[in-house]
Amino acid sequence: MDIRPPLAWRPVAAVSGALVALLLLTSGGYGHHRDELYFRALSEHPAWGYVDQPPLTPLLAGLSRAVFGDTLTGLRVLPALAAGLLVVLVALVARELGGRGAAQTLAAFGTAGGVYTLIGGHTLLTVSFDLPFWLAAILFTVRALLREQPRWWLAVGAVAGLATYNKLLIALLFAALAAGLLAVGPRRVLASPWLWAGALVAAVLAAPNLLYQVTNDWPQLAMAEALSADEGDEMRVLFVPMQVLLYGPVVAVIGAFGWWRLWRDRRLRAAAVAYPVAAVATLVSGGRFDYTGGLILLLFAAGCVAAEAAGADRPRSAGIALGCNAVGGVLLALPLVPLTVLGSTPIPAINEVARESVGWPQFTAAVRGVLDTLPPEERARAIVLTGSYGEHGELVRAGVPRVYSGHNQLHAYGPPPETGTVAVTVNIGRRGMDLQYATCEERARIDNGVGIDNELQGMTVHLCRGLKQPWSTAWPRYRHLS
Structure with missing residues (x-):
């Protein structure tokens, strides 16, 4: 017999639908983020995997272009739908924990x-798709633990296996949960044949993705090491404050009460332990502060159940506080502030996505402007060399020919042709230019026009001539992971 409370499908569906509508209405604001431009470029090279990630997000970028159109809004339809699904999944977790309407x-x-x-x-x-994967896995795990229905471990395994095609980070969730079960129990769960059958399902589904990693010398481990070396100290400093700010301080406070509720239930105590285990692992490894994002939503769902159980006034007060939290979240996350005043607000300093979505038209115009100054014979064989996947992706999207980069997976799509004796370079650095060309002169400087200090602002565009050595010889030196 199902002893769960009824699903409050009307208000949950209303919240989910309103969120999707809001996201689609604002989807055309500002411009592409550099990661979106990268995924769009990778979608033109379908593969089982890439040096910096599994294949799912680039695959979905290609699907979006085919189904919804090769536009900014078209690229953002699936993330909006995934966010709507995430809302439903968190509500279902609250229901599993005994939460009513x-x-x-x-x-x-x-x-x-x-x-x-x-x-x-x-x-x-x-992360657009990783969060729903995590919450689906958490939902089925809670069901298996709380209702003692071990067949749900098969569903957990299926979600885990599929999630590896988006990010291998799902392993952190299960490592943290396993640590919790070993530390505080119930340890009998670890002896369940259903759990091990679920692990087998996960392994079978993940096998092609893992095979790619094995046969390519575990490129994502190399990528993780590069990220830790590049950003690890910064991520450690930001970790604690971002646990509070990731979903907003009100969610964090409610989540703290949720942790206590999980800890008090012996059946779910392992889930309470999973969060600090994942947090410590992230801090030690220098991982990104958002690696715990899925577990924070579990704590928050439990906190909402605790607020409901505390009395009629608590949900009302929590709702008002969450409303204020949402207003701040919308202003920080969505392109509602006009570009003309965005630079005078704290939003670009807080929201990296908004900051790095500005200035692409000016960037493309500057590169085209330098190319247009070349005589026809030089222009026909000139290459464009970029230091980052964002610049590469934007120029490819804009239809600029012969664009190359050594950044992450893009290095595999080189080297440039040996006829590329003339190059327009951006974000390469003096050493990279002098390594390959006899002369390089600055021809343009990027100004995004709104005074936002991002990676494009102030970037120089150089024109280089006089190829020193064949590209086939020099290209390995341009590979970099970050």
Whole structure:
């Protein structure tokens, strides 16, 4: 017999639908984020995997272009739908934990108004799809633990296996849960044949993705090491404050009560332990502060159940506080502030996605302008060399020919042709230019026009001539992971 409370499908569906509508209405604001431009470029090279990620997000970028059109809004339809699904999944987790209508509605509303949810729903990022995978896995795990229905471990395994095609990070969730089960139990779960059958399902589904990693010398481990070396110290400094700001301080406070609720239930105590285990692992490894984002939503869902159980006034007060949280989240995450004044607000400093979505038209115009100054014979064989996948992706999207980059997976799509004796370079650095060309002179400087200090602002465009050595010889030196 199903002893769960009824699903509050009307308010949950209303929150989910309103979120999707808001995200689609604002999807054309500002411009592409550099990661979106990268995924769009990778979608033109379908593969089982890439040096920096599994294949799913680039595959979905290609699907979006084919189904919804090769536009900014078209690229953002699937992230918006994924955010709507995430809202429903968090509400379902609250229901599994015993939450009735008020708790489910609070869980849906708070999730929808969280900054991280809104950013992932607005922009095509790996996190856009990773969060729903995590919450589906958490939902089925809670069902298996709380209701003692071990067949749900098969569903957990299926979600885990499929999630590896988006990010291998799902392994952190299960490592943290396993640590919790070993530390505080119930340890009998680890002896369940259903759990091991679920692990087998995950392994079978993930096998092609893992085979790619094995046969390519584990490129994503090399990528993880590069990211830790490049950003690890910064991520450690930001970790604690971002746990509070990721979905907003109100969600964090409610989540703290949720942690206590999980800890008090012996059947779910392992889930409470999973969060600090994942947090410590992230800090030690220098991983990104958002790696715990899925577990924070579990704590938040439990906190909404605790608020409902505390009395009629608590859900009302929590709802008002979450409403304020949502207003701040929407202003920070979505392109509602006009570009003309965006630079005078704190939003670009807080929201990297908004900051790095500005200036692409000016960038493309500057590169085209330098190319247009070349005599026809030189222009026909000139190459464009970029230091980052964002610049590469934008120029490819704009139809600029013969664009190359050594950044991450893009290095595999080189080297440039040996006829590329003339190059327009951006974001390469003096050493990279002098390594390959006899002369390089600055021809343009990027100004995004709105005074926002991002990676494009102030970037120089150089024209280089006099190839020193064949590209086939020099190209390995241009490979870099970051």
